[in-house]
Amino acid sequence: MSFEKPHDILFLTKEEAERIRNVVKERFKKCSQLTGHAREPRDSKSAISQATGASLMADMGSMALSQFKESKMPALTVGQPYQPCITPWNGLQSMKLSELRLETHHRRCHLAIKRVSPVVTHATRSWTIVQDEAGDTERLEIVLHKTRHSKEVLESALSFILREPYFTLTEEGEPTLRVDHPSDIIVLYERENPQPQSHSPVEPEEAASSYKQKGNAALQQGNLPLAHHYYTTALDLLTATSSPNPTLTRDLHRNRAYVNLLIGHFTAAKSDALSALIPQPAENNVQAAELNGKVYFRAATAAYNLRQFEDAQDFFEKQLALMPANKAAASNLARTKARLREQREGVYDFAAIRASLAGGKTKGEVDATSFVSYTEVRESPGKGRGLFTVKNVAVGEVILCEKAFCVAWRVQTAVTCDVRDDRIRVAAVGLERAVVERLMGNPSEIGMVMDLFGDWDGGAASGLQKTVDGPVVDVFRIHDIVARNAFGLGQDTGNAGLWVRAAYINHSCIPNAEREFIGDLMVVRAVRDIAAGEEIVLSYDESGDYDARQRSLLTTWGFECGCALCAAEKGDEVSVREKRKRLTKEADDFIKTVPRTAQRLAILKARRLAKAIDETYEAERFKGLPHLASRGIRQWLAKGTS
Structure with a gap:
């Protein structure tokens, strides 16, 4: 969700x-x-x-x-x-x-x-x-x-x-x-004939070599899809022969691994890189050691992007053994070990992560990974699947840190008219594109994304990853999954992303957790003590207006909330809701125009507004329940005493 x-x-x-x-x-x-x-x-x-x-x-x-x-x-x-x-x-x-x-x-x-x-x-x-x-x-x-x-x-x-x-x-x-x-x-792609002008047929190895040169030329021109096509054509020619040239085959795999890295096909890049390894090079074979070092770097980079950090560590260590003076290899190995600590122990240097975003040098993609060991996905009665803790979590403690699967920065949006419910919405189509492109390049990740909730189940194609023609991604299912599971990175940022683990967190107007974003890293913390086995819930819409909140939940996520707070608010008279709405608007306008350094009279006015809003909540019916409408003005007041 x-x-x-x-x-x-x-x-x-x-x-x-x-x-x-x-x-x-x-x-x-x-x-x-x-x-x-x-x-x-x-x-x-x-x-x-x-x-x-x-x-x-x-x-x-x-x-x-x-x-x-x-x-x-x-x-x-x-x-x-x-x-x-x-x-x-x-x-x-x-x-x-x-x-x-x-x-x-x-x-x-x-x-x-x-x-x-x-x-x-x-x-x-x-x-x-x-x-x-x-x-x-x-x-x-x-x-x-x-x-x-x-x-x-x-x-x-x-x-x-x-x-x-x-x-x-x-x-x-x-x-x-x-x-x-x-x-x-x-x-x-246009297949040029590599044969010479003579009528004698070209040997497969000669044709493969010609396609390799065409691939190199396309790569130099920045045409990555065409370069990939030529390298693949050359490899197909060699594979069809009884004894393919091993040196040419390794060269092609090494080159295609590089192209695959550039276009984000990390699974294929890792496979190509490992296929390019020269078996047991002699200690004094400097060229073979250098080529293998390059291959291990490409395999490690692919594994790192796939968040396969144990493999990445192994490959960076092997690169460093072949290139002991390579400072980049040592740095990459240290980075990988840091990711493993985050993944295994939940140990993060949040100050360093925030500092890495300073100056706007990156879009917001931080060098960090996910920690999910405190949680598990289970059935949630009446809500489908939810995310539950597997240990006691104290108030303020981190429950979950998750690196985004995919983020679209300054996301392109489009008006959508859904013929299923006749509703007009705005869809993050830029994020849909980004998710589809990532899955098309890395079909091994299709399953975990397609497992998320969506209104269209996709039929027979939903569980299919690829055919001999390449990966298969049902874009209609992706649209519904993004619509139901994407997150905006805070208010009014224009950025949106998909966090696969956090997508299982269900809604409650009385949440037991809250989240913040550090770039594309989502950090979820407990707002009260949470017992092992308890479901984690977040507020999808924090509006203090009952009608607006229910309308938002129904329009965007397709359900009406029936939590204890909503049940109590549903029993309010229309006049009470209207009064609360007017007072909340007045409080919101006050917050926007009056600085917290305001004089005593302004503070007294803020207190009167907070008290007036709270008085619209009937004491007995709302006993023990939060007053969402007065939260903003009370947070304004709290800034002076924090």
């Missing part, structure tokens, strides 16, 4: 919200009416011309031609999920554009296409015009997850394979091929 998400605050007029709903409903109605209708052919020349003009307009920063163009941020329809394709593309039947049917997922089929126009890029989608082998053209759109390694997917190559293509309508009612799941589009 999540709480305090600033990106959920939405400033839309009723008219704007209703307009968005009407556009979504109209599209949904039109799609339903056209389901199964044959595709109408496009005029190739006019389609390409339209895309070219739209691309120029987008490049000039013009507003996208959309029915949502008056909104203050991009708009997306959610709540119509479908599973990603889980069948390798060569196991699917080939089809043509002329065979497309509207509002249809063409299951068990694939479509080979090439791009024939510029790419039109917008905040949450990119589109272009594509052509099949028969010469027919059609619009192709990628929604939200349109980049890989900071590059537009549609601009990364000319040829693509669409697995189980989805043909539907845009929000503007225009027919389009639509891609939501990154794994449903396969990029076919």
Whole structure:
């Protein structure tokens, strides 16, 4: 579960919200009416011309031609999920554009296409015009997850394979091929023929060597996906031979390990690095020792990023044994040992971690790791799963420290209209993108994220990590998981992240714990003594207004709170709630305008406000319960005596 998400605050007029709903409903109605209708052919020349003009307009920063163009941020329809394709593309039947049917997922089929126009890029989608082998053209759109390694997917190559293509309508009612799941589009990089001009065939080793050079050139140009493709092609050629050249094979694995590190594919980087090790180099073989030292560094760096600190320590130690004068190796080993102490013992140097953030040199990503040994995930009656302590925890003691799985800084947001409940929300789509990209690069982490609560279960694809075509991530499930489990990093920061362990902490308006953020490290402490086996609860919404709090909990997290405080507040007369609301606003305005160094009369006024708010809580009914509405003004008063 999540709480305090600033990106959920939405400033839309009723008219704007209703307009968005009407556009979504109209599209949904039109799609339903056209389901199964044959595709109408496009005029190739006019389609390409339209895309070219739209691309120029987008490049000039013009507003996208959309029915949502008056909104203050991009708009997306959610709540119509479908599973990603889980069948390798060569196991699917080939089809043509002329065979497309509207509002249809063409299951068990694939479509080979090439791009024939510029790419039109917008905040949450990119589109272009594509052509099949028969010469027919059609619009192709990628929604939200349109980049890989900071590059537009549609601009990364000319040829693509669409697995189980989805043909539907845009929000503007225009027919389009639509891609939501990154794994449903396969990029076919141009394969240059490495053979010489003679008619004699090229040996696999010679071809692999040629692809290695192409990979090196792509790497120098900063085209990491293309470099990865060339190194992989070369390795595939060598693997197919009966006796692959071991030196060339190791070179390719070593180079690809470096590329994998740069693009965040840490599991693959670790595997590649270990595959590049030269077996038992002689003591006097300086070159072999240096290459192995480099390989151990890459394997250690990958393990460190995967938070596999025992492996990282082993690899850094082996690097240091081969490179005893390498100061960076010694420093990295010390860092890794510090992470192990944090992970095993919960020992943190919080002052040093805070100091590392000073000056804004980093976005907020601290060099620390998670300590979760005091907690366990269990079933919580009526709440699904929750997080429980496994030992007694004293007030003020740290219960949990967790390094974020993924954070989006100054997160991009979008208005969403969820057709499942007809609600307008704001989604942290930048965080969704970041989570999906990390999982696509590290499929071994898919399971722990997909295990979190989400409204869409994903069906057969939810537990799948990859196929022979690569990783499979259900983006609709990720959307729901982020919506239910993401955290905002404090108030009004514009940053949001996903902490997998803390996501299991359930809500209560009477919490027994509180949390703070030190960069992307979440620290959860007890606000009272907590007994072993007791559930940890945090407040998702700390509003002192009962109606506002319940509305927030229902809209964002999908439940109404029935804790003892809410039960007591529910029994208040409407007039009492209104009075409490007026007094709270007056107190909030007072706090904003009057400094704590104020004179005695201001302090007396603050005390009168606090007393007046507290008097709206009937003494017997609220006995032993907190008065949330007066908390702010009482904290203001407490600053003078702390």
